Amino acid sequence: MSEVHKAITSHSQNQHRHIQIFVQLDNQREALIEEALELCKANQPYSVDGINEITSQINALASKGVSPTRKYVTNMMVKEYAQKLVVNKLGQ
Template identity: 50%
Template sequence: MSVHKDISSQLGRKNREINLFIQLDKEREAAIAKAVEHSHADETYSLDRVNELTSQINELAKQGSIPTRSYVTNAMIEEYVQKKYRNK
């Protein structure tokens, strides 16, 4: 019975990690989309929130079952906007 409890506990922990990852990743994608919108409108924007979420995801990834994410730079955003909007 102890083995069953240990497995159940471990699966519960992994499930919480995965759910937290999904939440953080959604927030990160929304923050990236907002930065892209601002860049496209030639407005100033900050990537602080994006990279804060990236850091949280990467800390979570150290546990082993969550993928890492790359930090985002202004150049990455500007390159994306150029490809998506200005080269049509």
């Protein structure tokens, strides 16, 4: 029975590590998205390359475990969302 317990514990620890890595990457991605949004709203140049690099890492991780995937981000997506935020802020 101890071998089963060890296997379950190992599996549990691996899943926990997997989720920790996902959360870290997802937080980095969200910070980069926020940075791009702020630059876009200020009519400054921005890039989605860093966002999509992290997205690639998240999706590769997802293929190996229990975490979700994320969509790649385009410049147009950032622009449209930034415009929506500005319109919502003006409507308040």
